[in-house]
Amino acid sequence: MKFVQGLECVLCGTTYPARLTYTCPRCGIAGILDVRYDYAAIARALTPRRLAARRDPSHWRYRELLPIREDAALPSLTVGGTPLSPAAALARHVGVSTLFLKDDGRNATGSLKDRASSLGVVKARESRRKIIACASTGNAASSCAGMAASLGLRSVIFVPERAPEPKVTQLLIFGATVLRVRGSYEQAWQMCQEACERWGWYNRNCAINPYLVEGKKTAGLEIGEQLAWQPTDWVTVSVGDGCSIAGVWKAFREMKTLGWIDRPPRMLGVQAEGAAPITAAFRSGLPLEPIEPRTFAESIGVGVPHNWKKAVRAIQESGGAMINVSDDEILDAMRYTGRLSGIFAEPAAATAVAGLRRAAAEGIVARRSSAVAVITGNGLKDVQSARTAVGKPFDITPDGAGLPDILKAKGLIGD
Numbered sequence: 520m521k522f523v524q525g526l527e528c529v530l531c532g533t534t535y536p537a538r539l540t541y542t543c544p545r546c547g548i549a550g551i552l553d554v555r556y557d558y559a560a561i562a563r564a565l566t567p568r569r570l571a572a573r574r575d576p577s578h579w580r581y582r583e584l585l586p587i588r589e590d591a592a593l594p595s596l597t598v599g600g601t602p603l604s605p606a607a608a609l610a611r612h613v614g615v616s617t618l619f620l621k622d623d624g625r626n627a628t629g630s631l632k633d634r635a636s637s638l639g640v641v642k643a644r645e646s647r648r649k650i651i652a653c654a655s656t657g658n659a660a661s662s663c664a665g666m667a668a669s670l671g672l673r674s675v676i677f678v679p680e681r682a683p684e685p686k687v688t689q690l691l692i693f694g695a696t697v698l699r700v701r702g703s704y705e706q707a708w709q710m711c712q713e714a715c716e717r718w719g720w721y722n723r724n725c726a727i728n729p730y731l732v733e734g735k736k737t738a739g740l741e742i743g744e745q746l747a748w749q750p751t752d753w754v755t756v757s758v759g760d761g762c763s764i765a766g767v768w769k770a771f772r773e774m775k776t777l778g779w780i781d782r783p784p785r786m787l788g789v790q791a792e793g794a795a796p797i798t799a800a801f802r803s804g805l806p807l808e809p810i811e812p813r814t815f816a817e818s819i820g821v822g823v824p825h826n827w828k829k830a831v832r833a834i835q836e837s838g839g840a841m842i843n844v845s846d847d848e849i850l851d852a853m854r855y856t857g858r859l860s861g862i863f864a865e866p867a868a869a870t871a872v873a874g875l876r877r878a879a880a881e882g883i884v885a886r887r888s889s890a891v892a893v894i895t896g897n898g899l900k901d902v903q904s905a906r907t908a909v910g911k912p913f914d915i916t917p918d919g920a921g922l923p924d925i926l927k928a929k930g931l932i933g934d
């Protein structure tokens with residue numbers, strides 16, 4: 520960890536050596552730590568030109584900006600290097616001039632969470648733990664289990680009752696010990712917290728584990744590099760715990776500090792109307808008020824986000840905004856994103872696109888703006904939700920009776 524200077528508490532500002540595992544000893548669980556680097560030294564070691572010469576497309580290409588040892592054992596699953604695709608038809612539909620989709624559903628286990636989990640297992644290995652634990656509604660869990668399998672660790676996963684079946688199945692396939700907690704995400708989170716303390720497991724929890732957000736940062740670094748260091752006006756990310764948007768923003772701040780970009784983008788954070796405590800805190804300037812989450816986009820259905828402060832700070836620093844969308848707008852965004860771009864986004868991922876559309880309609884995002892929407896998870900991970908967004912197939916018999924009528928009705932053939 521040549522370039523890591525220490526860990527700084529976001530509450531009291533104390534800096535600690537990078538030997539700590541979780542939160543600030545003085546402030547307790549609220550004292551989230553932020554990894555600090557020696558950017559002057561990084562700027563000498565790494566330049567956009569040197570990056571361009573690197574063959575490794577995975578997110579380890581940014582290793583100087585990650586809190587890992589040079590000789591660290593890495594999971595063999597590829598993480599990062601996901602495509603950034605222009606989506607012109609979708610841009611017109613949401614009301615911006617240019618739109619790119621960063622398709623993080625293409626990660627090894629199908630979500631952006633792989634960027635964080637990959638750091639989690641590397642750090643667990645480094646501290647000689649054999650078991651990594653995680654509480655999650657799905658994506659963090661399946662990603663933690665997959666990365667653990669890839670690096671030869673065992674995983675214990677606490678999921679709340681409402682975790683979607685496909686995600687639970689995915690983590691069983693990865694060999695995780697799955698504990699379905701008859702209760703909320705918050706209760707599952709608490710249980711995981713206590714179990715880690717009691718049995719000395721490594722805790723893969725983005726809010727309290729300072730190293731994981733560094734992994735999420737690489738989504739932003741990739742966007743910067745893929746856009747040839749000319750970021751769009753806006754980058755939009757859906758917000759649950761707040762770690763993803765905080766991580767992506769940190770990347771742009773670092774690229775600015777390193778002199779790789781001139782103008783960082785403004786961050787647009789999007790929450791579901793029924794689970795929007797971070798939007799409320801951002802708008803009021805007051806501490807976060809926990810709520811009871813109500814949204815079908817379960818990946819962002821977080822009532823007690825532990826990392827709200829980092830998220831709010833990220834959006835403020837970037838001169839950005841928070842916006843809420845309804846579950847209907849999310850369903851609609853799943854449909855039009857699929858039709859207009861060919862990308863199948865899970866509800867929490869389509870939320871970013873829905874938020875951009877609403878922000879454009881409300882004039883928060885100007886029509887001449889360019890934007891990147893981060894597609895945080897693959898729609899195949901939650902097919903039950905997707906089914907409610909779409910119609911049914913046409914049932915026909917093998918003799919093809921009625922086929923011409925259907926094709927005519929769909930405008931696929933003439934009369």
Ligand SMILES: *Cc1c(COP(=O)(O)O)cnc(C)c1O
Nearest residue numbers: 658759760761762763867895896
């Ligand atoms: C976790 C997740 C988010 C939100 O990330 P936070 O760090 O919780 O804000 C968004 N979309 C998907 C698909 C996720 O899995």
